Amino acid sequence: MGKESEIKIAIIGLGYVGLPLAIAFSAKYPVVGFDINQKRIADLEEGIDHTGEADIDLLEANKNLSLTSDAASLEDCTIYIVTVPTPIDAFKAPDLGPLLSASKLIGDYLKPDDLVIYESTVYPGCTEEDCVPVLEKQSGLTFNIDFFCGYSPERINPGDKINTLTKIKKITSGSTEAIAKKVNDLYASIIEAGTYLAPSIKVAEAAKAIENAQRDVNISFVNELALIFDRMGIDTTDVLEAAGTKWNFLPFKPGLVGGHCIGVDPYYLAHKAKSLGYHPQVILSGRQVNDNMGVFVANKLVKLLIQKNKQVSGSKVLILGVTFKENCPDIRNTKVVDIVKELKDFGVEVDVYDPVADEATLKREYQQTLISEIKNKYDGIVLAVAHSIFKELKIKDLKKDGHAVLYDLKSMCNRADTDARL
DSSP states (O other), rough: OOOGGOOOEEEEOOOOHHHHHHHTTTTOOOOEESSSOOHHHHHHHHOOTTTSOSSSHHHHHHHHHHEOOOOOGGGGEEEEEEEOOOOOOTSSBBOOOHHHHHHHHHHHHOOOOOOEEEOSSSOOTIIIIIIIIHHHHOOOOTTTTEEEEOOOOOOOOOTTTSGGGGGSSSEESSSSSHHHHHHHHHHHHTTTTTTEEESSSHHHHHHHHHHHHHHHHHHHHHHHHHHHHHHHHHOOHHHHHHTTTTTTOOOOOOOOTTTTTTHHHHHHHHHHHTTTTTSSSSSHHHHHHHHHHHHHHHHHHHHHHHTTOOOTTOOOEEEEEOOSTTTOOOTTSSSSOOOHHHHHHHEEEEEETTTOHHHHHHHHOOOOOOOOOOOSSSSEOOOSSSGGGGGOOOEEEEBSSSEEEEEETTSSSSSGGSSOOO
């Protein structure tokens, strides 16, 4: 990696992670923002960001950032930062396709002394064991002699306008001691919250993996409590509020666990563990609980409808919210679709309303459509996502009659108006 005046950064992948990073780095360095999706580039050039994560004013006024889907624009870059998705497949195994494709692309343009930094969430060892061989093969160069690597896991929190990129401490690492310092210095130049230099790439990868695995296990614990307390006729929120009066009680809440991090990262860690001959117990048991919460919610709603003397088959149910979290258009790995599918299996007619969601992606990934406005009254209502915009709705008035059910998964409604909370 050359002097600061010689640095030109390429950001590979302009999604929730890559676009804010490209904008931040372009305040100090020339940056090429690359994405294979030509429509994404066209939208950004028109000032449209479907993720809602970028500061459009900064993007439009930026003279140091070029956006492109033309790979030839990567040729004179010296630092390549990979921010592509790392999803799981239908069998819940890591899908490294986008990551390895990005590595192959970079390999076509890699030159001596270039640096490749990965931000995509992976299992420990992935950068050096899976990505580096692709870079070497494609470029004909030798790792840690001709080119170098770093790993700095993304910590973007979609929808969060307070804890943004530069205000979250950043873990950094490099393939040699000298490169690690250069990677750290690079990020330190834009991260206001500071950086933490990990002793190795594997440590940095592992740190990212356990961040979300820890949250997943904690949420699975309270989800399991919700399943138990439901059988006891106890309100889980009441129990958590009472227990929360102790100073060291952890304030986790039950809910649907989806998204591109918490619902995915534990499978990456488990995959690596199993490849080493260890079958993780706690991590996978937590995943099993969380993955089944959508089915539990649907079955609970059906029971409530029956208790209110509603005929289940043919009843009309409204689902409020379909994204994986509040105030965010991201629908990746959303568990709300599990509720919809299960209810439809019971013969329920389901409407889904979410003015925040990315409807085009929802249709493509889940074949699920949205209603554009609420025109009907419903036998059952499930408040699935706590979008701020739903605070403006008079949700109780959407009930068809006095026997209709309101199931509030987010404890957002007036308790007197609800029939159940998660």
